Amino acid sequence: MGNVRIQRGRRKGCVALRAVRPISAGDELQLWFSEELLAALRIPYLNPANIQGECRYVCHRCSSQFEAPNPLKVHLALNCGADGRE
Numbered sequence: 001m002g003n004v005r006i007q008r009g010r011r012k013g014c015v016a017l018r019a020v021r022p023i024s025a026g027d028e029l030q031l032w033f034s035e036e037l038l039a040a041l042r043i044p045y046l047n048p049a050n051i052q053g054e055c056r057y058v059c060h061r062c063s064s065q066f067e068a069p070n071p072l073k074v075h076l077a078l079n080c081g082a083d084g085r086e
Helices: 035-040 069-077
Strands: 004-008 015-019 031-033 051-053 056-058
Touching (some): 004 035
């Protein structure tokens, strides 16, 4: 699980970042989306074909590999980078 949770902000159209454990200078931010935000952004759920083992998540469209599930979910939500925007 990440060290920063992304959730809906108090104001409409905003998101909030909340540290869920201490973060030191230079630490990589590992973002974790709240279930509510995943649904609002229409981020897809992963299926068994995407989960290839511990720390191995694979795109069923292009075979890109990820160490955590959320980057793969964003990758899929952006149409697998097929249109060159990723």
